[in-house]
Amino acid sequence: MITVFLAKSIITMNASMPRAEAVAVRDGKILETGTLESLQPWLSKYDHKIDEQFKNSFIIPGLIDPHLHPSMAAVLLPTYFITAMEWKMPWGTTPATRSAAEYDERLKEALSTPTHGELFITWGHHALWHGPISRSRINSIDSKKPIIVWNRSFHELCMNDAALDLLDIKESDVKNATQIDFERGRFYEIGLGYAIQKLNPYILAPEVFKDGLLKLKEVVHFGGQTTIADMAVGLFDLETELKTQNDLYEVDDNPFRVELVAHSTVMQQGNSVEDAEKLISELPSRNSHRLNFRKRVKLFTDGAFFAQVAQLLEPGYIDGHQGEWLSTPEQFEENTRVFWNKGYAIHVHCTGDLGLELAVDTLEKMQEEKPRFNHGFTIEHFGFSTPEQVFRLSKLGANISANVYYVHELSEIYSNDSVGFERASSMARIGSSFREGITTTLHSDFTMAPAQPLMSMWVAVNRINEKGNLMCQEECITPQQGLEAITINAARVLGLDHEIGSIRAGKKADFTILEEDPLNIDPIKIKDIDIKATVFEGKVFSLKSQ
Amino acid sequence: MIPVTVIAGYLGSGKTTLINKFLVEASSPIAVLVNDFGELDIDSKLIDNEESLTLSLTNGCVCCKLSDDIGASLESLKNRDISAVVIEASGVSLPIKIANYGLSWPGFTLNAIITVVDGQSIARLLKDKFVMHTVKNQIQQADAVLLNRSNNLPLEELHKFTTNVIDENEISDFSDLILKEYSPIQLVKEGTTDHASFRTSVFTSNKPVNKEKIKEYFLSNPNIQRAKGWIKEEDGSCFLLQMTPSECNFSFSNSNNETRIVIIYIGEGLPALKL
Numbered sequence: 095m096i097t098v099f100l101a102k103s104i105i106t107m108n109a110s111m112p113r114a115e116a117v118a119v120r121d122g123k124i125l126e127t128g129t130l131e132s133l134q135p136w137l138s139k140y141d142h143k144i145d146e147q148f149k150n151s152f153i154i155p156g157l158i159d160p161h162l163h164p165s166m167a168a169v170l171l172p173t174y175f176i177t178a179m180e181w182k183m184p185w186g187t188t189p190a191t192r193s194a195a196e197y198d199e200r201l202k203e204a205l206s207t208p209t210h211g212e213l214f215i216t217w218g219h220h221a222l223w224h225g226p227i228s229r230s231r232i233n234s235i236d237s238k239k240p241i242i243v244w245n246r247s248f249h250e251l252c253m254n255d256a257a258l259d260l261l262d263i264k265e266s267d268v269k270n271a272t273q274i275d276f277e278r279g280r281f282y283e284i285g286l287g288y289a290i291q292k293l294n295p296y297i298l299a300p301e302v303f304k305d306g307l308l309k310l311k312e313v314v315h316f317g318g319q320t321t322i323a324d325m326a327v328g329l330f331d332l333e334t335e336l337k338t339q340n341d342l343y344e345v346d347d348n349p350f351r352v353e354l355v356a357h358s359t360v361m362q363q364g365n366s367v368e369d370a371e372k373l374i375s376e377l378p379s380r381n382s383h384r385l386n387f388r389k390r391v392k393l394f395t396d397g398a399f400f401a402q403v404a405q406l407l408e409p410g411y412i413d414g415h416q417g418e419w420l421s422t423p424e425q426f427e428e429n430t431r432v433f434w435n436k437g438y439a440i441h442v443h444c445t446g447d448l449g450l451e452l453a454v455d456t457l458e459k460m461q462e463e464k465p466r467f468n469h470g471f472t473i474e475h476f477g478f479s480t481p482e483q484v485f486r487l488s489k490l491g492a493n494i495s496a497n498v499y500y501v502h503e504l505s506e507i508y509s510n511d512s513v514g515f516e517r518a519s520s521m522a523r524i525g526s527s528f529r530e531g532i533t534t535t536l537h538s539d540f541t542m543a544p545a546q547p548l549m550s551m552w553v554a555v556n557r558i559n560e561k562g563n564l565m566c567q568e569e570c571i572t573p574q575q576g577l578e579a580i581t582i583n584a585a586r587v588l589g590l591d592h593e594i595g596s597i598r599a600g601k602k603a604d605f606t607i608l609e610e611d612p613l614n615i616d617p618i619k620i621k622d623i624d625i626k627a628t629v630f631e632g633k634v635f636s637l638k639s640q
Numbered sequence: 641m642i643p644v645t646v647i648a649g650y651l652g653s654g655k656t657t658l659i660n661k662f663l664v665e666a667s668s669p670i671a672v673l674v675n676d677f678g679e680l681d682i683d684s685k686l687i688d689n690e691e692s693l694t695l696s697l698t699n700g701c702v703c704c705k706l707s708d709d710i711g712a713s714l715e716s717l718k719n720r721d722i723s724a725v726v727i728e729a730s731g732v733s734l735p736i737k738i739a740n741y742g743l744s745w746p747g748f749t750l751n752a753i754i755t756v757v758d759g760q761s762i763a764r765l766l767k768d769k770f771v772m773h774t775v776k777n778q779i780q781q782a783d784a785v786l787l788n789r790s791n792n793l794p795l796e797e798l799h800k801f802t803t804n805v806i807d808e809n810e811i812s813d814f815s816d817l818i819l820k821e822y823s824p825i826q827l828v829k830e831g832t833t834d835h836a837s838f839r840t841s842v843f844t845s846n847k848p849v850n851k852e853k854i855k856e857y858f859l860s861n862p863n864i865q866r867a868k869g870w871i872k873e874e875d876g877s878c879f880l881l882q883m884t885p886s887e888c889n890f891s892f893s894n895s896n897n898e899t900r901i902v903i904i905y906i907g908e909g910l911p912a913l914k915l
Contacts, residue, residue: 288746
């Protein structure tokens with residue numbers, strides 16, 4: 095049976111037929127796109143029904159987030175969000191909380207919603223907005239209920255008396271520890287590691303982890319996504335992650351597929367890189383319909399962007415501190431060579447321009463040793479860069495997957511306190527990458543940014559930061575480019591552009607249904623467009639009105 | 641409290657060789673934690689003492705992994721009969737970050753940071769566009785720098801960053817290295833970031849100082865996390881100072897060092913030390 099979906103307009107992202115009004119679907123695949131009239135050669139020959147539920151809406155290709163971390167999300171989502179930025183979630187919007195008094199008020203109200211059994215965990219505290227946190231401050235809100243306040247950066251947490259008691263953390267045990275402030279209930283860096291050991295039975299309890307992955311399922315659907323990529327499988331434990339995702343996502347009512355990319359450092363634990371490659375090459379034998387490994391691997395150059403340990407070219411950070419490497423340049427090159435020579439698409443985590451320089455130099459060396467075309471070498475995150483690096487990436491045939499949300503959340507504060515306006519305003523330099531013809535996509539790295547491709551598109555098109563300032567108009571992209579980034583380009587970066595990412599005959603019937611036309615709306619409203627439903631391989635999954 | 645010694649140094653500098661020497665010579669059980677990926681190069685045949693053990697760990701920051709392999713390993717060692725822990729840092733680790741385990745994990749204390757330098761490659765590494773800062777920090781954050789393959793190395797290159805250099809050829813007993821006391825830490829002033837919130841300052845004086853006054857100063861400034869150094873009293877006697885947040889110890893020394901104390905603290909600043 096053929097189903098024909100009618101729409102006010104279908105934005106196909108297929109340059110040969112950019113707009114249509116009807117799309118015919120059979121067995122989860124697109125037969126043809128066009129008008130009811132042009133579809134007649136199919137419709138006159140086979141049984142069909144006309145589905146008019148989207149006739150006043152806009153159909154775009156199913157949205158794709160090519161880089162997020164389901165396991166991290168599974169830990170975070172069961173916590174209660176009290177955040178400085180607004181977070182739209184399927185179960186309700188977390189409003190922006192911007193003062194200490196407001197924070198305490200929210201926390202007090204939140205306590206009636208359990209998060210981790212007897213323990214209550216909230217995430218999102220940021221001293222800049224919410225004032226310094228301490229044991230006594232939490233005690234004054236509630237000293238009987240065990241409460242953990244986890245910092246937005248993940249680098250620090252704070253407990254009240256009841257939580258210290260519940261986790262059996264005694265002053266006598268920790269009094270010499272320099273990164274534990276028992277008096278104030280604060281645990282950071284190495285001290286955080288100690289606290290997490292104690293917390294793991296709560297945050298990694300199988301039922302909590304499962305609940306977190308189920309919440310992520312709602313989040314992914316809510317963001318209008320039909321494909322996501324888990325860009326570092328093995329972060330916690332490969333077998334547990336695969337089994338849980340398989341149990342929860344390989345089911346008929348799951349509206350998306352997960353592309354799996356192995357974390358090479360984890361696979362190398364105790365192995366040579368050649369052995370790690372062998373292990374990774376065997377992973378596709380475990381593929382199922384929705385969950386697939388392919389010839390892809392994740393490598394890393396420099397440290398985290400949010401923690402200001404990206405490696406920078408001269409003149410570096412204003413305060414003179416240095417970034418960090420996640421492996422030596424020699425090890426990075428050796429690993430790249432093994433995977434390059436075996437024909438892998440290599441996804442490289444790069445946040446700073448010196449980290450990027452290492453990736454570009456290494457790619458150049460690989461191209462000299464063994465030239466490859468359409469090789470899928472992809473720069474992940476793309477925080478700081480130079481225009482010259484963008485030019486070289488173009489010549490070397492690399493792709494870019496940018497976390498453009500950095501511009502929104504961090505460009506103001508990094509202008510003032512980290513690297514200055516010139517470099518902060520041009521972070522995620524994607525206007526340049528489009529001009530150089532580089533295949534460029536956008537990702538959330540959820541939970542670093544909301545898992546909402548329309549939000550990423552909105553930031554990329556407008557480059558408005560949290561203070562409302564326009565950051566580097568020259569690097570804004572057009573709405574057309576923004577939509578390419580979160581559909582067809584994302585498919586290209588994942589090596590799936592022959593199957594998904596646009597609406598044309600032969601591709602999978604993955605659609606996202608919008609209430610407004612994202613290419614003809616005031617660009618400042620792109621992030622607020624209502625998503626009515628998604629269609630995954632021909633099956634409709636409605637969303638409650640948002 | 642179990643003492644933790646951090647062995648740092650760039651890839652290929654000779655960390656594993658040094659650790660193998662510890663294992664050969666160790667007379668009491670020690671635990672070796674290897675914070676690097678790739679094959680484990682510690683020669684298990686060298687672990688004569690059945691109580692000694694090595695553990696391999698993954699690299700990574702606790703906030704990105706929600707697990708802490710070094711911490712978990714230390715926790716598992718607490719109840720074992722271990723006399724010392726040696727952590728082999730990865731080639732790109734900043735030693736001070738690994739040393740924080742010694743300072744901050746309950747039940748352990750920091751003994752020393754030893755950075756191994758390969759005399760054949762150090763001059764090149766200190767000019768390398770990718771790792772020059774990493775290698776410089778590894779040298780500057782060490783209590784002692786152990787120089788390997790020192791032939792042909794212009795020592796003045798290294799002395800630009802530290803004077804605390806031990807030539808490998810001059811060492812007779814390697815297990816001494818994890819048990820002996822070091823002269824004061826050579827440190828640079830660090831910037832503050834989310835990751836490294838420690839600052840350091842160095843106090844020096846040519847005039848005699850008073851132990852009790854120094855003790856009072858340390859114990860009345862709770863943001864001081866650790867201090868180590870030499871002090872010289874009026875009568876010319878010299879003491880090694882070791883300070884942690886809970887105690888301030890002076891041990892008599894036969895040496896004749898001038899007063900020099902390295903102070904590690906958290907926060908905005910320290911009141912001046914007046915004597």
